[in-house]
Every structure is written in structure tokens, then in C-alpha cells.
Amino acid sequence: MNRTRTTLAAAVVTSALLGAVTTGVAQAQPPAPPLPPVLDLGSLSFGSLGIPAPDAPRLASVPNFRDVAGTGSGYVGHGGTHLNKGVLYRADTIVPDDADLAALERLGLAAVYDLRADDEVAEKPDRLPAGVEYVRIPILSGNIADMIDQIGSVEDSRNMMRDMNRAFVAGDAERAGFTRLLTELAQNDGRQVFHCTAGKDRTGWTSMLLLSLAGVDRATIVQDYLLTNEYNREWAAKTRAHIAATQGEEAAILFEPLLGVEDSYLQAGLDEIDARYGSVDAYLTEGLGLSTDTLDALRHKLLG
Template identity: 55%
Template sequence: MSRVHRIPAALLLTGATLLAGSGLATAAPALPPAVASLLDTASSAAGSTTVAPDAPRLASVDNFRDVAGTGTGYATPTGNVNKGVFFRSNALSPSDADLATLGNLGISTVYDLRSDEEIAAKADRLPEGATWVHMPIMSGNTSTGSVMDSIHTPDDAREMLRQANRSFVTGDFERGSFARLLTSFAETEGAQVFHCTAGKDRTGWTSYLLLSIAGVDQQTIMDDYLLTNEYSKDSIAKTVAYIQGTQGEAAAAIYAPLMGVEASYLQAGIDQLTADYGTVGNYLTTGLGLSAATVAAVKAKLVS
């Protein structure tokens, strides 16, 4: 077991993004038809004649995508989610070519949800004209080293991510951060990007809140959450292989659950929200302290 604990915390923080810029990363493959069809099932909004283009696939930022999905956008009871408004991502460290592509999306603001430690390991590169806002989500903004030392089995790893999602509901610091983030979403003009390191946990909960505000059904939200495993599958596999090659099969098996997502991770947060607040609306207004006007402003950006 001693070999397992020598894995650097930075490796586990970066997860599937470890090899970006290392010369080993490859272009993200096109989505399989089954996954692509999942994103294209929303019906057109009443009276809509134009739909924004799909978010580009970025080889160097493989989990960059539109919160609204693809095609006509995810369906809601009052229309489809607007594309080109909110983007989610893993660490925003694009190649020159991908940076140029990002420059065509009208991005006004990039919210970095990571800790100081993560940012020091891989700083953002912003498209021209975009403002960077540091919005750390996790309590204390501290090193993860002690947390990693507590993981001894794959189930420990899974439970760590379940507990992280619960903390988005129970943690005072975390709730305060999400309140500031959603308030900024409501008050900021232009396309907005939010991201953490792998674009799956802090970013996943943020996307869950946005899609819930929009009125997207819960199964579609969960399916969207799980798309990280498809978008980042090559880099996840390479990271697991790297751990196996440098630290052994036991370490790779223990830490593999941290690299992707499982439904139980997000569901743990949803179950905690239901237990503590009953509904997403109550969580937003009572738990985060948001005004009804702020929530309505976010919804108006999402579904118009």
C-alpha cells in the first residue's frame, strides 16, 4: 500500500487532464451515434427559427461543452435550453488552435472553480476579451494531500466524490461560493464559461443547478452528467494507464473511480439536497440565499 500513497496529489487533481500538453494527448474522437442521439432528442422551441451552432470539440480541452447540449438544446416544459450562453469545461488550457476557436464564441467571462493549488499546476489561457474570475468552490481552498491519504480502496475513492457532492449542499463555504457564482451568471452579459480541473464534480454540480433551473428533466440531467465519461474517455484511459505504469495495478484500481463520474456521485448530492431542502428551488433560495429575481434572471438566460 505504500506505493499507492506516493502518487502526487496534483496527478489526482488533474485527473483526466493530466496529459494535456504532455505530447501524449490526442484529438478527442467524435461522439458515438448513441451518445450523439442522446443530445439531439430535444424538440424545437415554439416559434424558433434559428438554433445556435453546437459547441466545438476541442482536442486540448476535451470536456468543453455547452450546458444546453447539442442540436436544438435540451427540452424543457417551456422551450429548449438556449445554446451558446453557458459553457462547462475542464481546465481551460487550450492549444493555440483551440484558443482561436474559443475566441469565436463571444466569451465574456471565465469562472475558475479550482483551488490555488490546482491553478498553480495549470493556469488558464483566456480568449481575447474574456475576464477571468476566481471562484473557488471547495471549503478552505486547501491542499488535497491529506484527503488523498485517506483513500485505500476503490470504494473509498467513490465515497470521497459522493461526499464532495454532499458538501455542495451542507458546506457553508460551498453554498456561499455557488451563491456568488449564480449571482454572477445572472448579472453578467455575454457567453460565460465555468470550469474546475476535470470539469466533472464542481462543474457537474453547477451544470445540475443550471439545468434544474431551466426545467430539464432529471434523467436528462443525469445523462448529461455522465457524458464526461465519453468526452474524456481517452484522457481518462491514459491517466489510469500512467498510474498503472508508474505505481502499479493496485494504485490504478484504487484511483480509477476518481477519473470519471458515476451516477452515485451526483445522486449523493441530489439526495442530500432533497433531505435538507426538499426541492432545488428551496436550496437556491433558502440554502444559497438567492432572491427569486436572481433565479428568474438565470432562467431567462437559459430559456427565452
Template identity: 55%
Template sequence: MSRRVTSTAAVLITGSVLFAGLGAPALASADPFSLPGISLPDFGSSDFGSAGPVVETPRLASVDNFRDVGGSGRGYATPRGGHVTRGLFYRSNALVPSDQDLAVLTGLGLTAVYDVRTVEEVAAKPDRLPAGPRYQGIPILSGDLGAAVAQLKSPADAVAFMQQMNRSFVDDAATRAGFAQLLTSLADTDGPQIFHCTAGKDRTGWASALLLSIAGVSQDTIFDDYLLTNEYTAASMKVTYDQIAASRGEAVAKIYQPLLGVDRSYLEAGLGRLAEQYGTVDRYLTDGLGLSSATVDRLRSKLLG
């Protein structure tokens, strides 16, 4: 495999795929808990059965995987008839908004932005933020993933690679420390907050799954939310795939295609390892991430309003 393709894939890290240097501006394609079949919900409605319309989180054309962790409408349903609070935690890919989308972000009244990308990722694509929110970098990365990507020989290899990356969210101590710092900051900071990686799908997807689990939403809903990346970023995934195919050929593009989006099996792999090592998400949070019960309770209180 050419050095050029290897270097572009070397920026693939837990939670994002950034293919740079393929002849066009770098494009990112969008970054747990039972295993029944998935049926994506209709997120086009503004009402989810509420008594009146609810203002939806805007879709940002220039930040295509930006969305509310709480879901749509009244928010994701929780046990006992509740809903996850919306307008509190947002998830995203890299924040490089157009002027119009920057104005939308400004209107959210953000207090903090957490960037879990590596120093190299940030340098390649710095955030463009509205005035006001505090910016905090929390790099989350495990191992020499570039070298591993260079060894991929088939789409099946790429799928296995993504599954193993999700297991690293459980296995790798430094990665766990990063997630612990992120969740603690979300718990301890008031007001609306955004967390993001480059593509908003793996690192960001794992953190979102943990938050939704803390809120007590159904396992199917957590998987549905995870898989929405493929809907939100379909256009950018196609552009990235076409760039790779044009630069290195269709065969190489097919090898890398599983890296561009998300698959149910990726999250399942991480959650399976979590169950093996800790038994429950709560034990992973306290024993694996080292969060105090008070921190988890603060997150739950925020998420449930």
C-alpha cells in the same frame, strides 16, 4: 502508499482529479434529479427534430470536456415544448487550448470566464484565454481532501469518497458560498460565459445540474448530461489510468479509477443530501446558497431565452 502518489492525489478536489508528477505532462480526466435508468441520448445529430440544421458546439481536441450547458441541437427540452438556450453558458475542464482551439474559443464572443479551481490548481495549470473575456477566480474547495485520498484502500473507498464530496456541495458553508458567487455572476453578466474546474466534472457538474434544474429540464436529462463526461474524456481517462499503473502498479490504479470519471451515484449522493436538508432545489438555491428570487429568475430567463 508512497508520498509521491499521495501528493498527486492531493490535488483531487471537488470537481476535478489532476494526477501530476506521474512521469508525463499532467492530465486531467473529466470533474440531479430522479432515479430511473439512464439511456445516453444520441448527441451526434445536429437537429433534435428542428426544422433545419443547427450549428453544433465544436469539440475541442485540447480541452476535451468543453461543452454547452444547453446541450446539443435545439437544446435540451423543457416543459411546455421549450428548449434550453444554447451558446450562453459553457462548461469545461481547464482551459489550456491549442492555437486552433483558442481560435474557436475566440469566435464564441465570450464575456467572462469563471475558474472555480484552487490557487494551487491554477498555478499548476494556468488558463490560456482568448482576448476579451473577464477572468474571475472563484475557488471552491472543502476540507483536506489530499489527506482523505491518502487513506483510500480500495475502489469502493474511492466511490464513497466521491459520493461524500458531492454531499459537501450541500453541507459545507464555504462551498455553498462559492457556488452562490458563481451563479450570481452568471446571472448578472451579459453574453456567453464559461465556468470550469480542472476536469470539468464535479464542481462543474454540480453547477451545470443546478442550471438545468432552474431551466426545468427533466431529471433524466440532467443525469444524462452529467454522465457525458465519461464519453467526452474517455481517452484522457485511459491515459491517466495508464500513467498511474505504469508508475505505481495496476492495484493502485484500480483504487484511483473511480476518481477519474463520474458515476450516477456521485450526483445522487449530493442530491439526496440536498433533498434531506432543503427538500427542493429552489430552496437549496435560496436558503442554502442565499440567492435572491430575482437572481434565480434572471438565470431562468436566460436559460429559457
């Protein structure tokens, strides 16, 4: 693979937005994705007020911004309790236009946790409302360019994404990052956001852990994971078109699996958890070394 294709593909797999894709392109408000069918939108029995908090705003310039707890009444966790909305958010790179920045300001965010590597941050630094604490917790190891250079088929691309999710379980650096992130989320007050660049891999894994901790069923967790393909549909289409235009249709086909998520990506990480720890709960305590107090604090945020 030539150097240009390797550099471009590395940017894609780390979910770095390509400037050439978005520069000068007006982004329309994305259509609202379908809600997972497991949500009970008729129930209002959650939270201290007995009614659900408003849904997270749809942000055209931060398309994968959403509430960890879901939409409507929120996902259902332990004991049939709906998760608390308006507490923890997930996102892609936070580079809002003025209208979306104003929407973020209205949320009253306390902290943002950026999970991106140094080169990703240098490519597109976050733009945050005044007064929001910004915390860097890079979660990515290995030489992405070397991994990309081994891709010779569409299935190789899929296997790379599966290996990334396995590394969330097996990698020392990755586990250390998730340990710090979940500890910070538990200890800090106020509304918080965590994000990588496309909000799909590192962010998707974190969301899976939080939903599992809250007792959300596995089918709902997988559906939530796959919603990235709806929220990021326009970004993925534009990025694919850019690859095709600059590198050819063959390259676009080859790297297309890197632009979204598939259930097999998440399942690869879950299978690695089962093989090494036996359960997500054991991964949280033994693999990440999280204390009972930390886990209880996270459950309290999510369930009240």
C-alpha cells in the same frame, strides 16, 4: 499510503491534469460522444430565431468543453421549451492549443469562471482569448491529502466522490462559492464559461443546478452528467495508464473511480439536498440564498 502515492492521488481527485501524461503526447480530435436519446433533434422551435444555435466546438485540448444547453435543438425545459444554446458553457481546464484558442476566439466569450483551488491553478493556468474577463471562484474545502490517505479500497474512492457531492450541499465554503458563481452568471452579460479542472465535479454540480432551474427532467440531467465519461475518455485512459506505470496496477485500480463520474456521485448530493432542503428549488433559495431576481435572470438566459 506513501507520500508519492498520496500526492499523485490528490492531484487526481482534484482533477489536476498530470503533466507527465500529456507532455509530448499528440492529442487527436476526440470522437463525438453519443447524444442523449431524450433530445428531440427534429424540432426547431426554440429561441428568438426559431432555429438552434450551432453546437459547441469539439476541442481536442479542452476535451470536456460543451454547451450547458446540450446539442442539436438543446435540452427541453419548462413548458417544452428548448434551452438556449451558445449562452453558457462548461469546461475542464482551459489550456487550448493554437487551433482550439482560435475556436474559442470565434465564440466571442465575455467571461470565464475558474472554480479551481490555488494549487490547481498554479499547476495549469488558463490560456484565454484576449479581452475575456477571468474570475476566480474557488469551490473546494477540506484536506484532500488526508481524505486520500484514508482510501484503502475501490469503494472508499467512490465514497470520497459521494462525500464531495454531499459537501456541495452541506459545506459552508462550497455553498458560498456556488452562490457567488450563479449570481455572477445571472448578472453578467455575454457568453460565459465555468470550469474546474476535469469539468466533472464542481462543474457537473453547477450544470445540474442550472438544468434543474430550467426545468430539465432528472433523467436528462443524469445523462448529461455522465457524458463527462465520454468527453474525458482519452484523458482518463492516459491518466490511469500513468498511475499504473508509476505506482502500479493496484494503485490504478484503487483510484480509477476518481477519474470519471458515476450516477451515485451526483445522487449522493441530490439525496443530501432532499434531506436538508426537500428540493433543488429550496436549496437554491434557502441553501444558497439566491434571490428571485437572480433565479429569474438565470431562467431567462437559459429559456429566453
